[in-house]
Amino acid sequence: MKVKELRPGDHVLDERNGATVDFEVVSIKPLGYLFEVTFRSVLGMASAAYHGNAYINAQR
Numbered sequence: 001m002k003v004k005e006l007r008p009g010d011h012v013l014d015e016r017n018g019a020t021v022d023f024e025v026v027s028i029k030p031l032g033y034l035f036e037v038t039f040r041s042v043l044g045m046a047s048a049a050y051h052g053n054a055y056i057n058a059q060r
Contacts, residue, residue, distance in 0.1 A: 003028075003035050004052035012039070012058045025058070 001010075010025040023039040031049060038047045050056070 001056065001058050002052065003037065003050040003054045003056055004030075006035075006037060006056070006058060007060070010058045010060050012056060016043075 006025050006028050008025055008027055012023040012025070014021050014023060021041050021043065023041045026038040026040050026045065028038075029036045030052070033052055034049045035052050036047055036049050038045060
């Protein structure tokens, strides 16, 4: 789905060192044409900025 369509509670699965890690979307804030997405996982919390039309492999 597009980054601008993400909602808190959506999940993104990613491979880290051969293991699958589940990143939960905690918040999403518009920053002009970018969106700051905050994720929570077993690795902790982190934020990243993405273009709103970028695609990310997320599940609702």
